[in-house]
Amino acid sequence: MYTDAMIAIAHKELADKLKSRWVIVIALGFAVFTVVIAYFGGATAGVTGFRRMDATIASLTSLVTYFIPILALTLGGGIIADERDRGTLDLFLSSPLSVGEFIAGKFWGLFFALTLSTLAGFGISGILLITKLGTGTLGSYILFIINSMVLGVIFLSISFLISVLFYERSRVIAVTVFVWLFFTILYDLGVIGLLVTTKGEISTGIVSMLLMLNPVDIYRTLNFLSIGEFSVVLGLASVEFPSYMRPVLLWGVSFLWIVLPLVLSYYLFKRRYVS
Amino acid sequence: MIELKDVNKVYGNLKALDSVNLHIRKGEVLGLVGPNGAGKSTMLKIILGIAKPTSGTVLINGKVPSEKDWREFKASVGYMPERVAFYDNLTGMETLKLFARIKGTKIDRMINMVKRILSEDILKRKVGGYSKGMRQRLNLAQALLNDPDILILDEPTSGLDPVGSREFYHILKDIEERKEITVILSSHILAELEDKTDRIAIIKNGSIKAAGSLKELYRRLKLPLKLQITIKDKDEVLEGMLRGLGVSDIGYRNGYLIASVPSENKLRVLSAMLQEKERFQDITIKEPNLEEVFFGVH
Structure with a gap:
């Protein structure tokens, strides 16, 4: 259901991010980041210059896994607390606007801000890379951009849940940092720990399941499946995935990672603010 | 509604x-x-x-x-x-x-x-x-x-x-x-x-x-009315008369005699005061304001 009120909220969120130059700064950051990695990525081996696209994607992936989640989490984490502190939350709630429209409006606005900056940043640098490297691996790069956008949207959705769960800005920040740390570092350490304690006897099916429980690992796996030999950079080369671990399944799980926190946010918001 | x-x-x-x-x-x-x-x-x-x-x-x-x-x-x-x-x-x-x-x-x-x-x-x-x-x-x-x-x-x-x-x-x-x-x-x-x-x-x-x-x-709270009499000097005779009519909280401020009158005694007080009109210059009876009503509610 797209109502004018929902579009108005989404428009305001996007306009705020455009006016504050958030979108352009992030897009520029992504673009510069990509070109630097593409050019200097092989510097440790004493080589500079544009490398193969696959190698660039592998390097970008390992950095994006840290960068995009924190960006998305901070983007949406304070969305409810801010409205509450400003006193505007009661204005929204007293308007002929449903909770669904309110949350959806906020989400779509930030969704467009985040995906636009990701698309613009990696898109502009992608054009430069294609002029240097040709269109041979364009498909992998496009998939990398899509996967990066999906990763961002997943963490944006999680940030909405954080925002609904915690009233105070300071708590929101603390939980945001913890969630980021958990999904980008701690979770994988846990999986590695499990593999070590079980001496690697744990089945690949279980490992795959565990990877699907972490959106960052889903992102890594999706990029791994598209770049093949350079996946060693992602630390996944030694993993033999079961045949069902295909992009369609991973995108399906990603979709659930987007939808479930949003649905939970909706119900918790209703319970907390309209009860 | x-x-x-x-x-x-x-x-x-x-x-x-x-x-x-x-x-x-x-x-x-x-x-x-x-x-x-x-x-x-x-x-x-x-x-x-x-x-x-x-x-x-x-x-x-x-x-x-x-x-x-x-x-x-x-x-x-x-x-x-x-x-x-x-x-x-x-x-x-x-x-x-x-x-x-x-x-x-x-x-x-x-x-x-x-x-x-x-x-x-x-x-x-x-x-x-x-x-x-x-x-x-x-x-x-x-x-x-x-x-x-x-x-x-x-x-x-x-x-x-x-x-x-x-x-x-x-x-x-x-x-x-x-x-x-x-x-x-x-x-x-x-x-x-x-x-x-x-x-x-x-x-x-x-x-x-x-x-x-x-x-x-x-009225429900039975709050008294406020009596304000413009007076030159302290007048103990008037005070005594008012007390006899059930008036309470009598005091003086800025050239006024100020007191509380039960609303049911209003007319009795006014008619008695008219008999003594040479003792004062003006008289006002005010209804309680919201503040008094608010503090009268427990």
């Missing part, structure tokens, strides 16, 4: 509202009076459908509203919360356009009213540069965007200087003259509600202690 029946609201261990029964009639101006933390804002939120009662019922036009009814009701309500900072990065006009869209209306409908509240020059400025008073005016303007039938004002003049406060009530009066509007006005500034409301509901510790017109309330 709006009826609260045995409404209770509990937050954790705190009972914010305790068996509230209140009937708000169409077209009336109801003053909701109470100290900070008495439950005024909670009650307004329940009337608005933002908060739900822990127990009890809210009836809108005689029925328990469905989700759809609440939406329709909210479309007819203008709500001015106690404190709204709005968005510093938007201009006043952009803010109003945003809330007009959220309320499903267009600002053009109420542009003349809006420009009366905030000048065009102020509307073009970013809200970040607004004073507290300007933000409060913007708050009132947003409440009026949908040309509401019901106006809910939570401490509307807090932060306004006396001029702003007076202007606010002028605007409110204009709105009341233009159309039949129901107003629920919450405040702890008792003096300003006195002559602006049809009825007063006094809320303390989450429950309505008394409701009615000011006259009904002081």
Whole structure:
């Protein structure tokens, strides 16, 4: 259901991010980041210059896994607390606007801000890379951009849940940092720990399941499946995935990672603010 | 029109509202009076459908509203919360356009009213540069965007200087003259509600202690009238006579003899005073004000 009120909220969120130059700064950051990695990525081996696209994607992936989640989490984490502190939350709630429209409006606005900056940043640098490297691996790069956008949207959705769960800005920040740390570092350490304690006897099916429980690992796996030999950079080369671990399944799980926190946010918001 | 029946609201261990029964009639101006933390804002939120009662019922036009009814009701309500900072990065006009869209209306409908509240020059400025008073005016303007039938004002003049406060009530009066509007006005500034409301509901510790017109309330509470006699010097004879007529709390201030008269003794005191008119220059009997009524309620 797209109502004018929902579009108005989404428009305001996007306009705020455009006016504050958030979108352009992030897009520029992504673009510069990509070109630097593409050019200097092989510097440790004493080589500079544009490398193969696959190698660039592998390097970008390992950095994006840290960068995009924190960006998305901070983007949406304070969305409810801010409205509450400003006193505007009661204005929204007293308007002929449903909770669904309110949350959806906020989400779509930030969704467009985040995906636009990701698309613009990696898109502009992608054009430069294609002029240097040709269109041979364009498909992998496009998939990398899509996967990066999906990763961002997943963490944006999680940030909405954080925002609904915690009233105070300071708590929101603390939980945001913890969630980021958990999904980008701690979770994988846990999986590695499990593999070590079980001496690697744990089945690949279980490992795959565990990877699907972490959106960052889903992102890594999706990029791994598209770049093949350079996946060693992602630390996944030694993993033999079961045949069902295909992009369609991973995108399906990603979709659930987007939808479930949003649905939970909706119900918790209703319970907390309209009860 | 709006009826609260045995409404209770509990937050954790705190009972914010305790068996509230209140009937708000169409077209009336109801003053909701109470100290900070008495439950005024909670009650307004329940009337608005933002908060739900822990127990009890809210009836809108005689029925328990469905989700759809609440939406329709909210479309007819203008709500001015106690404190709204709005968005510093938007201009006043952009803010109003945003809330007009959220309320499903267009600002053009109420542009003349809006420009009366905030000048065009102020509307073009970013809200970040607004004073507290300007933000409060913007708050009132947003409440009026949908040309509401019901106006809910939570401490509307807090932060306004006396001029702003007076202007606010002028605007409110204009709105009341233009159309039949129901107003629920919450405040702890008792003096300003006195002559602006049809009825007063006094809320303390989450429950309505008394409701009615000011006259009904002081009669019900049996509060004495205030006697003020303009007098040259202290007059013990007059004092003695007044005491004999049931007058109490006799004192002198700024050339006046001030005392309390039970309302049932009013005529007896006046006729007795007329017999002694050479002893004083003028006499006034005043009804209790809202402050006295408020403190008379326990």
